[in-house]
Amino acid sequence: MHTLNNSSSDKKELFASHIYVEEKIEAHPLVQRIRERFKEAEYVNIGHYKDIFCRQGQNTALQEHQKNIILARKEGTLVYEGAPVCQSFGHRYFYYTSCVMNCVYNCEYCYLKGMYPSANLVIFVNPEDIFAQVEQILKEHPVYLCVSYDTDLLAIESLTGFVSRWIEFTRQHPELTIEIRTKCANRKLFRELPVCERVIYAFTISPQPVTEQFEMRTPSMEARISCAGYALEQGHNVRLCFDPMLYFKDWREAYGEMLKKIREQIPDGALTDASVGSFRISKSYLKSMRKRYPDSAVIQFPYELQNGYYQYEPALVEEMEGYLTKQLQMLYPTLSIFRW
Amino acid sequence: MDFCIITKEVPVDEISPGNDKKDAMFPDIYLCNKVTDAERERSFYPDLIFPHPFMECEVTDLELAAQYKERLRQGGSHQTMVLVRPQTALRQSGQGESPNQSEQGEAQDQSEQKKSTKQSSDHSLEQAKNILAICLKQEFSEPRKNFSEPDFTQLCEEFSCSQTMAEQLRQYLCYGAAADIDSCKILEFMREEGRLPVPNKREGVKQLAYFKQQLIG
Numbered sequence: 001m002h003t004l005n006n007s008s009s010d011k012k013e014l015f016a017s018h019i020y021v022e023e024k025i026e027a028h029p030l031v032q033r034i035r036e037r038f039k040e041a042e043y044v045n046i047g048h049y050k051d052i053f054c055r056q057g058q059n060t061a062l063q064e065h066q067k068n069i070i071l072a073r074k075e076g077t078l079v080y081e082g083a084p085v086c087q088s089f090g091h092r093y094f095y096y097t098s099c100v101m102n103c104v105y106n107c108e109y110c111y112l113k114g115m116y117p118s119a120n121l122v123i124f125v126n127p128e129d130i131f132a133q134v135e136q137i138l139k140e141h142p143v144y145l146c147v148s149y150d151t152d153l154l155a156i157e158s159l160t161g162f163v164s165r166w167i168e169f170t171r172q173h174p175e176l177t178i179e180i181r182t183k184c185a186n187r188k189l190f191r192e193l194p195v196c197e198r199v200i201y202a203f204t205i206s207p208q209p210v211t212e213q214f215e216m217r218t219p220s221m222e223a224r225i226s227c228a229g230y231a232l233e234q235g236h237n238v239r240l241c242f243d244p245m246l247y248f249k250d251w252r253e254a255y256g257e258m259l260k261k262i263r264e265q266i267p268d269g270a271l272t273d274a275s276v277g278s279f280r281i282s283k284s285y286l287k288s289m290r291k292r293y294p295d296s297a298v299i300q301f302p303y304e305l306q307n308g309y310y311q312y313e314p315a316l317v318e319e320m321e322g323y324l325t326k327q328l329q330m331l332y333p334t335l336s337i338f339r340w
Numbered sequence: 341m342d343f344c345i346i347t348k349e350v351p352v353d354e355i356s357p358g359n360d361k362k363d364a365m366f367p368d369i370y371l372c373n374k375v376t377d378a379e380r381e382r383s384f385y386p387d388l389i390f391p392h393p394f395m396e397c398e399v400t401d402l403e404l405a406a407q408y409k410e411r412l413r414q415g416g417s418h419q420t421m422v423l424v425r426p427q428t429a430l431r432q433s434g435q436g437e438s439p440n441q442s443e444q445g446e447a448q449d450q451s452e453q454k455k456s457t458k459q460s461s462d463h464s465l466e467q468a469k470n471i472l473a474i475c476l477k478q479e480f481s482e483p484r485k486n487f488s489e490p491d492f493t494q495l496c497e498e499f500s501c502s503q504t505m506a507e508q509l510r511q512y513l514c515y516g517a518a519a520d521i522d523s524c525k526i527l528e529f530m531r532e533e534g535r536l537p538v539p540n541k542r543e544g545v546k547q548l549a550y551f552k553q554q555l556i557g
Contacts, residue, residue: 017389018388040359042359042373042396043358043359044373044385045374046385047381047383055385055417056412056416057415057416057417058416058418059418062389063387063389063418066390247556249557294514294517295517297515297518297519300511300514300517301519301556302508302511302512302515302555302556
C-alpha cells in the first residue's frame with residue numbers, strides 16, 4: 001500500500017514569463033489589461049492559439065513549472081453537452097463551457113493533463129460569444145451550465161473578471177443556473193461578488209494529506225473550508241464536491257477528519273448539496289497522462305478499465321464512496337448527496 | 341535529456357528584439373522565442389520555460405526555420421533552442437580603418453580584421469551556446485528509468501503471462517517505481533514462498549492479482 005510521503009511535483013511559482021497573443025485581438029481591452037499585469041513578460045504575436053497550444057512534442061510536465069499565457073478568440077461551438085462522468089445534479093439540460101483552458105493550480109490527478117497537449121493557460125477574450133450561444137440554447141429550454149470545469153475561474157478572477165460577467169449574465173436570464181467549481185479560498189471575492197440564487201459555487205475539498213501531496217499551489221483544506229463557510233455567510237450558494245476521492249493508506253481517517261472540520265464550520269441546512277465521486281478518467285486521457293508523467297504514483301496506479309473509463313475496482317469504489325456518503329449523511333441529515 | 345542549440349548570425353532586419361534586459365549576459369546575442377519562415381507563413385516557438393540570461397527576440401529567417409523544423413523532429417520544443425547574433429555587430433566590431441593606408445593595405449587589414457572579428461564572434465556564440473546548455477541541464481533532469489527489459493521478459497515467464505497479463509504486469513511495475521515501492525523485494529518474497537514461477541497461466545493470473553494487492557495494499 002503506498003503512503004503519501006513521496007515528493008511529487010515541484011512547487012515553484014514561476015508564472016507567465018511569456019504571453020502569446022493572437023494578432024487579431026491585440027487591441028482588445030483584456031489583452032491590454034493582462035499585459036499591464038505582466039509587464040516583465042515577453043510578448044509574442046501568434047496567428048492562432050493552436051500554433052502554440054497544439055505543438056507536437058510538448059513537455060507538459062515541464063510547462064507546469066512555468067505556465068505561460070495564451071490570449072485568443074474562441075470560435076466554433078462554444079457550449080458542450082455535459083460528459084457522463086460529470087455530475088448533472090439532477091438537471092436535465094446539462095452543459096459546460098470553457099472561457100479559459102487549463103488551470104493555475106497543478107493537481108497531479110487532473111484530467112486536464114491528459115486532455116490538453118499543453119499546460120499553458122489559454123484565456124479567450126470573447127465570453128460574450130459564449131453568452132450568445134447560451135442565449136440560443138435558452139430559447140429551447142432551461143440550462144444548467146458548468147463554467148469552470150477546465151480551469152479555476154475564481155482563482156484568476158482578478159486577472160479576467162469572468163466570474164463577475166457570468167454572474168451578471170445569469171442574473172439577466174432566469175432560466176439559467178451556473179456552477180463555478182473552485183479550489184480557491186479568496187474570501188475577498190465572496191465579499192465583493194454579487195449574490196445570485198442561480199449561481200452555485202462548488203468547492204472541491206480534499207483531506208489535507210491529499211492537498212499537500214497532489215494539489216500543488218492550491219489553498220489548504222482548512223482555508224477552503226473556511227472560505228466556503230464565509231461564502232455561505234455572505235449569502236452565496238455553496239456546494240461541496242468530494243471528487244475525486246483518492247485511495248491511500250489511512251484514507252478513512254483522513255476523509256473522516258476532513259468531514260469533522262467541515263461540520264465545525266458549516267451547519268446542516270446551509271449547503272445547496274454535495275457530490276461524492278472516486279477517481280475516474282477516460283482511457284485515452286489516462287494513457288496520455290501515463291506517458292507524460294511516469295513518476296506520478298496517482299497516475300500510474302493500476303486502475304481498472306470499465307466501460308471506457310479507468311477507476312478503482314468496484315469493491316473499493318463502493319467502500320470509499322459508501323463510507324464518505326454515510327459519514328456525510330450522519331453529519332448533514334438534510335443534505336442532498338449526489339454520487340456520480 | 342538531449343538538447344539541440346542552433347546558432348546563426350542573421351541580418352539585423354530579420355531580428356525583432358523583445359524586452360530590454362539590463363542584466364543580459366550578452367549585449368548582442370538573442371535567444372529566439374519565435375522563428376518564422378516568411379515564405380510559408382509558418383512560425384515555430386521554442387519553449388523558453390527556464391530562467392536564462394539572454395535577451396529574447398523573434399527572428400524571420402528561412403534557413404533557420406528549416407533547420408529548426410528539422411531538429412524538432414528529434415526533440416520537443418523544450419529541447420530545441422535558437423541563438424542568433426545580428427550581422428551588423430560583426431561589421432561594427434571590425435571598425436578602425438586608417439585613411440593613410442594604401443588600398444591593398446586597406447583591403448588586407450580589413451580582411452584580417454574581419455577574420456579576427458568573426459573568430460571572436462564565433463567565440464561569443466559558442467560561449468553563449470555553452471551557457472545556454474548549462475541553463476537547460478540545470479533545469480531539466482533525466483526521467484526515471486523503468487524496469488529493464490531483460491528482467492521484464494524473465495518476469496513474464498515466471499508469471500506465465502499472456503499479452504494482456506504482460507501489460508498489466510508492466511503497469512504494476514510502473515506504479516511500484518512511481519510510488520517508491522520495492523517491487524523486487526515483493527517478487528523475491530513471492531519466489532521464497534513458492535508463488536513464483538507459476539506452473540500455468542491460471543495460477544499466473546492468481547499470482548499477478550496477489551502481486552497487485554501487495555503493491556497497493
